[in-house]
Amino acid sequence: MSAPVRDADLRTGRAITEAEWRKLRRESLASLPPGLDATDPSILLGYQRRLLETTATNQVTVLPKSRRTGVTWAAGADGVLTSAAARTAGGMDTLYIGYNLDMAREFIDVCGMWAKAFSQAAGEVGEFLFDDVNEADPSDTRRIQAFRIAFASGFEIVALSSRPRSLRGKQGYVIVDEAAFHDDLQGLLKAAFALLIWGGKVLIISSHNGENNPFNRLCQDVYAGRFPYAIFQVDFDDALRDGLYHRVCLRTGEAWTPEGEAAWRAKIIAIYGDGADEELFCIPSEGMGFWLLPAVIEACMRRDIPVLRWEMPPSFAFRPEAEREAMARTWCESVIGPHLARLDPRYPSFFGQDFGRVADLSVIWPVQIVAALYRETPFTVELRNIPFAQQKQILFWIVDRLPRFCGGALDAGGNGAAQAEYAAQRYGEHVIAQVKFSIEWYRENMPKLKDTLESRGMALPAHPDVLGDFRLIKMIDGIARVPKTRTTEKGEGAAEGKTKQRHGDAAIAGALAHYASLMPVSEYGYTPASAAAPTGSLFADLDRDGGGRALW
Incomplete structure (x- = not known):
């Protein structure tokens, strides 16, 4: 009689559970010839x-x-x-x-x-x-x-x-x-x-x-x-069966066990998330391909770049205006302020913002062009379920304090149109790019960002959600852009057991920041014609933009 077919035998790849893999590996040890040590490495697996x-x-x-x-x-x-x-x-x-x-x-x-x-x-x-x-x-x-x-x-x-x-x-x-x-x-x-x-x-x-x-x-x-x-x-x-995890244990100094291998396998699959089939199990994704090799993205990542997050419950939008403004100001001063203070005042600053209000989050991505034209990212800000008014307040609070601010680019599609217009009114329409995404925009600008990342010319936060957002960008009909697919957040929200959706938000904000840094903006000093201009005059209002820049 033939051996019964087990459930695990009918599945492959990440469909095999941690418990099933642990059982399979224990059974494989039981079938080894006498005297053969499965943990004894040879020079090649x-x-x-x-x-x-x-x-x-x-x-x-x-x-x-x-x-x-x-x-x-x-x-x-x-x-x-x-x-x-x-x-x-x-x-x-x-x-x-x-x-x-x-x-x-x-x-x-x-x-x-x-x-x-x-x-x-x-x-x-x-x-x-x-x-x-x-x-x-x-x-x-x-x-x-x-x-x-x-x-x-x-x-x-x-x-x-x-x-x-x-x-x-x-x-x-x-x-x-x-x-x-x-x-x-x-x-x-x-x-x-x-x-x-x-x-x-x-x-x-x-x-x-x-x-x-x-x-x-x-x-x-x-x-x-x-x-x-x-x-x-x-x-x-295949690699695990031939001893890949044994080699990992040799490097980390841990003892190999079937339980340890099963847990490690499950952890790696969870890290790759939606991309596990393609990245780990040789199953190509349907109809499109990755825009960037994940190793290129990871090589640009630095652990000293924080992702600053603020999320509030839906009821926050209906609290008194003064209370909302005070809470947003306090959050900016206590959370963002210390990181802004570390920016180098000698170098020009730019920013990009991908806007979201309900389904998606907003990401604000500042950059400075420092020595060797390297695009330094001091931090990124992620806002989830924050009212329109406070998003504007937070953006202006940041931009007003960016040293030598030269330009920004904002997502001006849908709900982002108002935020982009407010920014252009405050800082100047030639300083702020109101971007309505199109095939032409992606075709012209994504290859430039790719070249920068491949040459390690821009710093990215070392965060799993940022990595996931950049990996989400696909080549669709020969053009790098974000597909309709959404991913699940793997950061703090995942640790709390909460399911939060993302749609390449950090990658788009980073692309907009890179685009802003290439804008032909001329920087210049500005001194008001008269420091004693009458309060409330037209010229006094024009002179005061909060950022030391003429608005005409």
């Missing part, structure tokens, strides 16, 4: 060894994966073994193409570690400029920062930070990392596959980035047998 076995026998390997499972780490070992070998043993150059410069640098560091571990003779890591030549127009040549390790075999590992057209003139083993996030994956693969004619290899690694992404279409073509490539998938549970 099972799925990492299978990667090297697959690339050794296939010219093209496609690997859809979960995030943070060490696949690129294993690819570094593969690159070292390939480039350190003599030509007669299959040695060749390794060309790594990552999503950004940090990935290139990290890969070279990993390869340096593997070279020492394998006792391979290698030179020091070198940094150089790689000429990316346009064959159709040689004058169109870009110089790409790259890293290199040379081996005694005569071969080298070169790590690049973006798509090089010059692959067509090279030969060797090409590793394309996070392929789903490259701007022109199809063009890149065309160049890489040219290396196969003379015995090269190609490894294509990525987490998914939407159902319609070229990487997912490539995976489906390989699964369907339309291309003679090797493919194998490594999701989060």
Whole structure:
């Protein structure tokens, strides 16, 4: 008689509960051969060894994966073994193409570690400029920062930070990392596959980035047998079964137990929330893809940037006006004031605001452009269920105290139109941008924000809800924007057991702040013509704007 089918056997990914995973892992220990210790690590985990076995026998390997499972780490070992070998043993150059410069640098560091571990003779890591030549127009040549390790075999590992057209003139083993996030994956693969004619290899690694992404279409073509490539998938549970959590325990100094692994698995799935299927279990999201690699967002985050929140019950809107104003003023002075006081008076300030009143929250995002054009975020403010009048009061309280204030951008759609108009009346219509979001606005401005974040040119608060808001932005019909999907807050509200909805609010406020910082605003000093202007005169009213700026 066949064994009974358990409920857990019918489910995969995050559908398996913490209790079911704990039971499965205990049962897996019971089936180990005598004398085998499941906690005894080898240099590579099972799925990492299978990667090297697959690339050794296939010219093209496609690997859809979960995030943070060490696949690129294993690819570094593969690159070292390939480039350190003599030509007669299959040695060749390794060309790594990552999503950004940090990935290139990290890969070279990993390869340096593997070279020492394998006792391979290698030179020091070198940094150089790689000429990316346009064959159709040689004058169109870009110089790409790259890293290199040379081996005694005569071969080298070169790590690049973006798509090089010059692959067509090279030969060797090409590793394309996070392929789903490259701007022109199809063009890149065309160049890489040219290396196969003379015995090269190609490894294509990525987490998914939407159902319609070229990487997912490539995976489906390989699964369907339309291309003679090797493919194998490594999701989060595959990695756990092969010992990923054992490695985590070795690093943290904790003892491995099935209960500890089950709790850790549940925690990681909860952190990724709505994105767990795509990020951890290789299930591409339907119809759209991530705009930014989550690692890029996380690299811009800093723990010293607070998210300042104020939420009131619905009855607060109907309290006496004087009481509401006093409470808002007290909150500003006690909560926001200390952080405003730390702003550097030498640098210009800007802000962005995404407005919400009922279903969504309002987010105010100030920035200062400091040295090297870095956009410093001192704090962000999140207002939930705060009346219109107090939102205006809080915004003006903040902006009046921003040093060298030069411009702001506000969401002027729906309920935000009034707030945007009030701000333009107070600070000047050429200083305040009243933004009505459109496809054209997203098309023109989101790529600029993306470039800034990829170069780590703007600071973001290290907060799970901010991360979730930026991850919510998708590529829809080729344009980065916020879909209709809403997410559930994971911050303080979640800890209290309260369900609060978000709709990319912090990301939109950050995009507006970035947009404001690019506005062509001329800063200048202003001194009233007469300090003794009669009270109540037209010119006295115009002169006093609370921010030291002429209003005409």
